[in-house]
Amino acid sequence: MFFKKQKPPAISPERLYRSTPVATPGVEYEEDSKGMVTLIIPIKEGDKVVRKMKIKLDAIGSKVWKKIDGKTSFNEICQWMKSEFLITDKEAEVSLSMFIKMLADRRLVLLILPPPKPGTEEVQEELERLRFEIKELEKAYRKKRIDEKTYKEARASYEEAIKELEKIGRPSG
Amino acid sequence: MENLERVCWLEVELQHPKGWSMTAEGGGTTSGYLKIDSRTRTKIELKWNKISAKGEAKIGLQPPVLVNRFIEEQERRLKKRKLKVEVLEKSSIEVCGHKAYSVRWRGEVETLSFSWICREEFKIFLANYYLEPNEKLEDVETWFVPSIICHTPESYWRYRLFGVEFKIPKEYKLHYRKLAIGKPLMVFKNNATLAIYWSYFAREILSNYGSLFQWSKKEIPGEFDKAIRGLNRDKLKLEEERLSLEEKVHTGFSGGSLLKKVIIWHDSNLNKIFVLGYLGPKENSELLDNIRKSIVFKPD
Numbered sequence: 001m002f003f004k005k006q007k008p009p010a011i012s013p014e015r016l017y018r019s020t021p022v023a024t025p026g027v028e029y030e031e032d033s034k035g036m037v038t039l040i041i042p043i044k045e046g047d048k049v050v051r052k053m054k055i056k057l058d059a060i061g062s063k064v065w066k067k068i069d070g071k072t073s074f075n076e077i078c079q080w081m082k083s084e085f086l087i088t089d090k091e092a093e094v095s096l097s098m099f100i101k102m103l104a105d106r107r108l109v110l111l112i113l114p115p116p117k118p119g120t121e122e123v124q125e126e127l128e129r130l131r132f133e134i135k136e137l138e139k140a141y142r143k144k145r146i147d148e149k150t151y152k153e154a155r156a157s158y159e160e161a162i163k164e165l166e167k168i169g170r171p172s173g
Numbered sequence: 174m175e176n177l178e179r180v181c182w183l184e185v186e187l188q189h190p191k192g193w194s195m196t197a198e199g200g201g202t203t204s205g206y207l208k209i210d211s212r213t214r215t216k217i218e219l220k221w222n223k224i225s226a227k228g229e230a231k232i233g234l235q236p237p238v239l240v241n242r243f244i245e246e247q248e249r250r251l252k253k254r255k256l257k258v259e260v261l262e263k264s265s266i267e268v269c270g271h272k273a274y275s276v277r278w279r280g281e282v283e284t285l286s287f288s289w290i291c292r293e294e295f296k297i298f299l300a301n302y303y304l305e306p307n308e309k310l311e312d313v314e315t316w317f318v319p320s321i322i323c324h325t326p327e328s329y330w331r332y333r334l335f336g337v338e339f340k341i342p343k344e345y346k347l348h349y350r351k352l353a354i355g356k357p358l359m360v361f362k363n364n365a366t367l368a369i370y371w372s373y374f375a376r377e378i379l380s381n382y383g384s385l386f387q388w389s390k391k392e393i394p395g396e397f398d399k400a401i402r403g404l405n406r407d408k409l410k411l412e413e414e415r416l417s418l419e420e421k422v423h424t425g426f427s428g429g430s431l432l433k434k435v436i437i438w439h440d441s442n443l444n445k446i447f448v449l450g451y452l453g454p455k456e457n458s459e460l461l462d463n464i465r466k467s468i469v470f471k472p473d
Contacts (some may be wrong), residue, residue, distance in 0.1 A: 013212050033378075059377035086444040087355070087373050088336040088472050090194050094354045 006040040008105075011113065012121070017078070017093070021100055022070030029065065037062035039108060048149050055108075060085070064090040064099055068109055070139050072101070118168045134158050170171050177316060181331035181338065182207055183347060184294070185219060186322035188416045193217075201347035214282075217317070219300045224290065236274040236288035240298050243286055244278055251280050266314065270297075276443065277310065285310060293324035323324055331358070333471070337371060339446070340467035342460065351396060360400040365431075365453020367460060368400040375439050375446045385416055385446065389437055393448055401450040422452065432458050436465060443470045 009021070023029075028040045037057045042049040053135060057065055063084065067077045074096065080093040103109040116122030141151040175190045175331060183205035193216060197208040200220075209217040224234060226232075231409040246260040261448040264278040266287060273289035290297050300321070302313055334349075334357055345361040360366060372378065372392060375448040382388040390406050398404045402422060411418040416437040421430045434451040447468065451461040 059380050060374050063377070082472065084470065085377070086442075086472070091335050091355050091373060102201070171240055 008132050009125060011111070011126060011129070013093075013097075015116070015122055015125070016097060016111075016115060017075045018073065018114040020070060020073045021077070021103075021109045022066045022112055023068055024108055024110055031062070031066075035059075035062055037065045039065070041108065044145060060095075061099060064096065068103075072113070074111075086099075117167070117170070123165055123168050127162060130158050130162050130165070177320075177334065179320075180207070180209065181333035182321075184296075184330050184343075185221065186319035186320070186331065187217070187219070188316065189217060197265075198352075201255070209261075214303065214305075216303055217301070218303075219298065219321075221291075221296045221298045224295050224297050234297050236290060236297065238287045239297065240274055240276050240286045241345045243299060247280050249328060250380075256280060258299040266318055268321050270298075271323070273298075276393070282306075282363070285313065287318075289323075290321040296323065298323060325372060329467075334359075335373075336470050336472045337443075337466075338469050338471055339369065339464055341367070341464065349396065349400065351394065356394075358394055358396055360416050365451060365457050365460070366400055366448035367464065368397050368448075369464065370394065370450075372446045373444065378413070378446070379439060385437060385439055386411070388446065389416060389448075390472050392446075393437075395449060397450060401435065401452040404435060404450070409435070409437070434458050436461060440468075445470070 026042050028036050028045065030040065031037050039055040039057065041055065043051045043053055043055045064077065064081065067080060074082075076087065078092040078096055081087060081096060082089060085092075087095070100109060100111070104111060114124070116126045136148070137151060137154055137158070140146045141148070146154075176191045178191050178193075179186060179188045182195065182198060183200060184205070185205065189209050190211075193209050193211045195207055196210045196215075197206070199206045202220060203223040207218075207219040208215060222234065235238075244258060244260070251258060255464070258274060258278060258280045260278045261283070264275055264277075266273050266275045268287065268289050269291070271289040271291055274285040275285060275287035277283065277285050285302045285304070286299070287367060288299045290295065302317055304310065304313065327343075329342050332339055332341055334352065335355070341361055342363075345363045347359060347363040348366075349360040350358065354372070358368070358370040360368045370393065376440065378383065378392070382391070386409065389409065393404065400448060404418070408420065409418050418435040419434070420433050422433050423430050431452055432455040437446065437448045439446050447465070449461050449465055451458055
């Protein structure tokens with residue numbers, strides 16, 4: 001029997017543009033003489049790194065990866081892409097969101113999201129996202145990808161964030 | 174308003190605020206449709222239908238009938254959700270020199286629907302503008318309605334997609350398109366076929382392939398080949414930094430022949446690779462060069 005992998009809840013484009021992507025802690029990269037980037041991803045069992053996986057990015061991905069520094073926002077990267085590659089806003093936004101999504105699905109980047117605007121759909125969206133993250137965390141713990149301490153700490157912080165968001169309230173309309 | 178960008182698509186031109194984008198489009202020969210959304214909701218819908226060459230719409234297609242029929246359809250749709258439609262104002266406005274019948278009405282949101290006949294192009298139009306709660310109708314009438322162009326004195330239509338603008342002779346109709354981000358393909362037809370394809374990230378992509386020829390072997394979509402009845406890459410010749418091909422195509426037993434012409438070039442200033450194809454009578458083949466010369470990039 002096959003189970004379809006559950007997709008994380010979508011983030012609204014408006015919130016995505018205000019977000020800042022950052023490389024997941026532990027993910028490193030090396031650059032060759034032509035500026036091509038190879039990502040080095042530690043594969044862990046518990047808190048022990050058992051091997052390292054390498055992913056080679058293409059010329060465009062390499063340039064964009066170097067902009068993912070946790071300081072440059074999604075929107076700023078779009079503006080940079082627009083002038084670097086001579087493309088339009090729309091092309092930059094779509095290409096970057098596809099690239100970021102591909103990296104985020106593989107847990108190679110994290111998105112620092114701006115807080116949801118109270119009373120809007122963004123609150124509900126964030127609640128769904130946090131609940132999904134708790135499920136993922138449980139899965140990782142069950143499969144011994146993270147230790148008990150990390151699991152408990154992360155779960156507590158997610159639950160605290162959920163409580164805060166529930167206080168802000170769900171959208172009125 | 175400075176923060177506006179121009180849409181030139183399917184024989185219509187209009188403008189909308191930056192950040193909005195065309196999310197749906199259709200038709201090409203006898204009808205056209207385009208929908209423009211802001212980041213959160215649908216803002217503009219515009220459609221047209223060809224009418225008889227005499228320029229007179231049939232009674233069923235008169236502007237007031239078209240607008241009222243549209244509002245009635247919305248009323249039926251909204252009734253299921255227990256929402257009412259309220260007509261706020263009926264009036265007339267001017268669109269591209271034509272008198273348009275307009276109705277301001279409120280359903281889910283306040284909407285301005287208007288319709289007009291363009292006798293220069295023998296078309297009947299219906300446009301809807303969906304207002305935001307804080308948006309004033311007068312503002313829309315200032316920047317949106319006057320921006321609509323349904324006919325021009327020129328012999329071509331402007332097409333604009335992802336910042337790339339080019340001119341297509343008016344008698345050529347958009348027959349097929351695949352509007353993938355960064356890699357759009359459009360095929361126009363009349364008595365000849367014109368195919369236009371381009372790819373962004375040219376510098377970076379070419380650094381992988383090494384040459385335009387190697388790129389052409391892998392990256393030109395099959396639909397382009399199909400439109401011009403095949404493209405033998407091995408026959409491409411390198412001339413003035415462009416790959417080109419020109420060959421006769423025999424058309425069955427009649428002994429007639431068509432000309433197939435292809436040009437592929439890397440525009441380093443625009444960081445794009447363009448591919449143009451032509452299949453048709455030899456005497457019209459200069460169209461391809463005219464289209465090539467008309468290409469400009471106007472980022473938003």
